[in-house]
Structure formats: C-alpha cells, structure tokens
Amino acid sequence: MRKKLPLLLLAALPMLTFAQSAQSKVSVHPKKQAVTKQAKPHLLAAPVAYCTPALDCTDGDLISNVTFAGINNTTTCSPAGYGDYTSLSNTTTLLAGESYPIAVTVGDGWPNENVSVWIDYNKNDLFETSEFTYVGNVNTVSSGLTVTGNIPIAAGTANGSYRMRVRVAAVGANADDNTLACDEEQGYGETEDYTLIIGAPAPTGCLTATNGQYPAATFTPNCNGAVGNITTVAWLNEYSKVNVIAGTTYTFSTSVNTYFITIGNEAGTAVLASGTGSVTYTPIANGIVRFYSHLSSNCDGTSSSHTRSVKCGTPPPPPTACTDFKTPSNNRENGGFFGGDTAQRLAIDIPVGSTGFTVHGIEPIVAGDATTFSFKFYSNNAGLPGTEIATRNGIIQSSVVTGTAFNYEFKKYTVAFDSPIDLTANTTYWVEVTSDAVAWESAS
Structure with a gap:
C-alpha cells in the first residue's frame, strides 16, 4: 500500500529595514510634460518574487520583437508595460563563457529607445548590476528599428534555467541603466521576461507506464559485451x-x-x-x-x-594459447564459397572430448576481405547439423594475410564472439559460419 507523506511547510520571517530615497526621479518624454515624482520611503526586504515594473508603452515606447537563441517573439504593448513570456525559452544551446547575438525591435515613441538585458544568474529573484548587459540605442523616430548586440553568458554558470529580463526605455543612450530592471519612475517603455536554458537541454521522453513494471525483479546485466x-x-x-x-x-x-x-x-x-x-x-x-x-x-x-x-561491456578477446581444435592452414588447397551459386551453407563439426570448455571465438581463414562474421551452433544429428541451439555475432579483432591462391588473398581473422558459449563434454556440435568474404578455406 502506498501512502502520501504530509507536506512540510517552512516559513521564514525576513529582516526589515527602512531607507529614504536620496533624490527625486524625473521622466521626460516628447508630447508629455516633465513629471516629477516625490521621494518616498522604500521597504527593503528579502525578495519573495521578481519585481514587476509598471511602464507606459501605449505611445510607441515598446518592444515589438525579441530574437535571441531561437526565441523569436513578436508582441504589442503589454498591459502596464510588462509582458511575462517565461513560458518561452531558447531552442539553441547556450554555453557558459560564450556570447550570443540578440536583436530587439522597438517602437517609434521617441527618438531615443535604450535596450538593456539582465539575467538572474544567482537565482535570488533580483536583477543585479553584475547581471546586466547594455545592448544599445536607436535615436530615429521610425517604426520597426532594431537594436542589436551580444549577450555574454557568464563563465562558470551552472547548467539550468534562468530568468532573462529585456527592457526598452525612452531615454538617450546610457550604458549605466544597470540598476533600472525594476524601475517604475522612468515612465515610458516596456519590459519582457523570458526563460533561458544554459547547457545542453534536458532530454525529453515518456515516463508513463499504464501497464506498470515487468518483470517484477530488477535485471542485472553481465556486462560481458553480450x-x-x-x-x-x-x-x-x-x-x-x-x-x-x-x-x-x-x-x-x-x-x-x-x-x-x-x-x-x-x-x-x-x-x-x-x-x-x-x-x-x-x-x-x-x-x-x-x-x-x-x-x-x-x-x-x-x-x-x-x-x-x-x-x-566488451567481450573478452579469444585466449592466446588455445590448442583445442587448432587446425593449421592446408596451404590454400581448397575452400567453400559462402553462398555460392547453389546457396550452400558452410559448417564444421566440433567433437568435444571428456572435458567440456568455453569457446570465446574462432580464427577462420577466408579468401577475400571480410567485414562481418556470424555463427550458428547446432546439435549433432547422425553426423549432420541438427537443431539450432545458439547464435553468436562475430567481432573482428585482427587479421593477417596467410598467402594468395585462386587469384584471392587469404587472411586469417581472429573473431571474438559477442558472448562466450559453453560446450559440454562428450558431445558433438556443429557450427555454421556466414561472412561477406568470398570463401572459407578447408582441407580437400
């Protein structure tokens, strides 16, 4: 029976301090008179969420497109000048320590539209000076102008997802806007937030299993290459x-x-x-x-x-001192074609004496080049191959030329099985060999 554990809720009471702002903020915009906002006390506390700036983009001081690392988002003026697009993330892989181009298309509200970007690398829900990148400025009243630049991804950034803030403000060129990610007193502009994934994207897959687990036991591979x-x-x-x-x-x-x-x-x-x-x-x-x-x-x-x-794992190489059933070359006097014009199949018998053993591979001598070998083992049926009892794929370890005959170069291949096979004492087996070589050397 499965039980759900109760959820443990932890609450922390932040330390609070009060500070008086040092000066008034002034926003200037053509078509509007200067607006002076009075200084007011600010409550400083541990952040509980990202700030939401309230700006005015109804007069054309807006972001109409952000193109960055696969994000290509075309928008109109967002309510209160803030658009939450954190459901959108890059599709191009971003790596720490590298720089990537960004293009931000702005409106025509004022001849000067300044574009800035912040990325919250330390994930503390604040956009800090160290997380700021100045993109650029346009100073011509025209719809659809694009500000371009490069966003450096901070070296040492761990793989993961991060919030990116893009801001356009109706001010002159100013690379010192690094403290204005949450500014509401500028008045005219727009802010948009996105999600950046740094590092290789997490793999996607299917974790559903309507038919459950099968088998019930956990499987442990042998890791022997089989x-x-x-x-x-x-x-x-x-x-x-x-x-x-x-x-x-x-x-x-x-x-x-x-x-x-x-x-x-x-x-x-x-x-x-x-x-x-x-x-x-x-x-x-x-x-x-x-x-x-x-x-x-x-x-x-x-x-x-x-x-x-x-x-x-990998299969073990064939033993180097095997003498069982070791047959020397017969000086290339004969052989059988693989397939041939009668589709013949080539097999040899392996009579096992009073002691069984394990076979890790075979060293066939063949005519022509080989890139593949496979093997089928059969029981013995009155001196002929009987029932198929096992198959093995061959893994070529090495080869050596033994000579030339019938206009073919003969090579001895050392071929490991993808898993060993045990042969029982006092039993005769047959092994069939298939290959893309021309023929298999045999004695006449």
Missing part, C-alpha cells in the same frame, strides 16, 4: 528496472527498431536519455534506472509484445 534479454514478452507503455554501474556505457534496445525508448531514474520522475530503437546511456552513479518502451514519442501503445534488451 546482449541480455530483460524480457521477451514486454508490452508497450511498460517499464523494466535495470541495475547500472557508474561510468559503464549501457545500450538499451527493443526488438522493434521503431519503438520509442526512455531511460528514467528509479523513481520515474526524471528522463535520463531517450531515442528510437536503441539508446546509449552512461550513469554517473551506481543505482537503478527504468527502461520504458512506447510505440512512439507520443507516449502511446498498449499490448504489443516485444523484447527489451540491454548490453554493456
């Missing part, structure tokens, strides 16, 4: 749990290469990686991840059965 099947009867909209080790690269896959995969944290609250058909993920800490499969990135699908698999 593909391990978590389950061969997986359903869509379902997940499996997998133990992972920090620094180890895991490849998660499904038997249907169009299915959408999501790797989530153990609680199912955060996406760690996602993709279609196959996903690679390297954890930074030991733990458990969730492996979800869906029909598509729309997080859909119900009961379509498939296999969820995981692979990690």
Whole structure:
C-alpha cells in the first residue's frame, strides 16, 4: 500500500529595514510634460518574487520583437508595460563563457529607445548590476528599428534555467541603466521576461507506464559485451528496472527498431536519455534506472509484445594459447564459397572430448576481405547439423594475410564472439559460419 507523506511547510520571517530615497526621479518624454515624482520611503526586504515594473508603452515606447537563441517573439504593448513570456525559452544551446547575438525591435515613441538585458544568474529573484548587459540605442523616430548586440553568458554558470529580463526605455543612450530592471519612475517603455536554458537541454521522453513494471525483479546485466534479454514478452507503455554501474556505457534496445525508448531514474520522475530503437546511456552513479518502451514519442501503445534488451561491456578477446581444435592452414588447397551459386551453407563439426570448455571465438581463414562474421551452433544429428541451439555475432579483432591462391588473398581473422558459449563434454556440435568474404578455406 502506498501512502502520501504530509507536506512540510517552512516559513521564514525576513529582516526589515527602512531607507529614504536620496533624490527625486524625473521622466521626460516628447508630447508629455516633465513629471516629477516625490521621494518616498522604500521597504527593503528579502525578495519573495521578481519585481514587476509598471511602464507606459501605449505611445510607441515598446518592444515589438525579441530574437535571441531561437526565441523569436513578436508582441504589442503589454498591459502596464510588462509582458511575462517565461513560458518561452531558447531552442539553441547556450554555453557558459560564450556570447550570443540578440536583436530587439522597438517602437517609434521617441527618438531615443535604450535596450538593456539582465539575467538572474544567482537565482535570488533580483536583477543585479553584475547581471546586466547594455545592448544599445536607436535615436530615429521610425517604426520597426532594431537594436542589436551580444549577450555574454557568464563563465562558470551552472547548467539550468534562468530568468532573462529585456527592457526598452525612452531615454538617450546610457550604458549605466544597470540598476533600472525594476524601475517604475522612468515612465515610458516596456519590459519582457523570458526563460533561458544554459547547457545542453534536458532530454525529453515518456515516463508513463499504464501497464506498470515487468518483470517484477530488477535485471542485472553481465556486462560481458553480450546482449541480455530483460524480457521477451514486454508490452508497450511498460517499464523494466535495470541495475547500472557508474561510468559503464549501457545500450538499451527493443526488438522493434521503431519503438520509442526512455531511460528514467528509479523513481520515474526524471528522463535520463531517450531515442528510437536503441539508446546509449552512461550513469554517473551506481543505482537503478527504468527502461520504458512506447510505440512512439507520443507516449502511446498498449499490448504489443516485444523484447527489451540491454548490453554493456566488451567481450573478452579469444585466449592466446588455445590448442583445442587448432587446425593449421592446408596451404590454400581448397575452400567453400559462402553462398555460392547453389546457396550452400558452410559448417564444421566440433567433437568435444571428456572435458567440456568455453569457446570465446574462432580464427577462420577466408579468401577475400571480410567485414562481418556470424555463427550458428547446432546439435549433432547422425553426423549432420541438427537443431539450432545458439547464435553468436562475430567481432573482428585482427587479421593477417596467410598467402594468395585462386587469384584471392587469404587472411586469417581472429573473431571474438559477442558472448562466450559453453560446450559440454562428450558431445558433438556443429557450427555454421556466414561472412561477406568470398570463401572459407578447408582441407580437400
């Protein structure tokens, strides 16, 4: 039975001080008379939210477009001169220590429109002098003029989301506007807020699982380079749990290469990686991840059965001192074509004596170049291949030329299996070899 824990609410009472403003503020605008606002006491307290400046953009002192790092937002005059567009964020990756161009289109309210930007790097709900960038100014009465500049992302900024404030004010060129992010006394202008994501964007995926978890046990991969099947009867909209080790690269896959995969944290609250058909993920800490499969990135699908698999590690190289069944070259006197004009299949028998052993790979000598090898193991049926009992993919480790014959160069390939295979004592097996080489050397 699952229970919800009560929510613990913590409240802090801020320290309060009072200060008297040092001077009156004056705003001047053509078409309007100068307005003098009397000095008044200001209450200074720990901030509880970002300030909301109230400016007047009804006379054309406004922001009509902000273009920055994939944000391209065209607007009209916002109510009270403030527009909250924090639902919009950059689509271009921003990196700490780099600079990125910004373009702000302003209105024609006054010949001087000054553009400034703040980014709250320390996330204290204040826009401080150290977080200020002066973009520029236009001084011509004309609609649709654009102020351009560059926004440097502070070096050392941690990956995450930050609030950016863009402000236009009907004043002359002034790079000292760094304290005016919350100013209401300027009177004429507009302010807009956006969200910036610094660092690589968080992966998106599907953390829904209407069919729950299957199997109930957490799967632990062997990490020997072999593909391990978590389950061969997986359903869509379902997940499996997998133990992972920090620094180890895991490849998660499904038997249907169009299915959408999501790797989530153990609680199912955060996406760690996602993709279609196959996903690679390297954890930074030991733990458990969730492996979800869906029909598509729309997080859909119900009961379509498939296999969820995981692979990690590399197969061990074949032993260097193997003498069992080691057959020397027969000086390229004969061979069998792979496929050939009769679609023949090439196999050899492996009689195992009184001691079983583990096979890690094979060293076939072939005619022509090879880029792929695969192997099928069969039981013995009266001296012929019987029932298929295992398959292995080959991983080419190295090759050496052994000679030339029949106008082909012959090469001995050292081929590791993607996972070892155990052969039982007093048993005969057959192994079939397929390759994109021309032929497999044999004795006549």
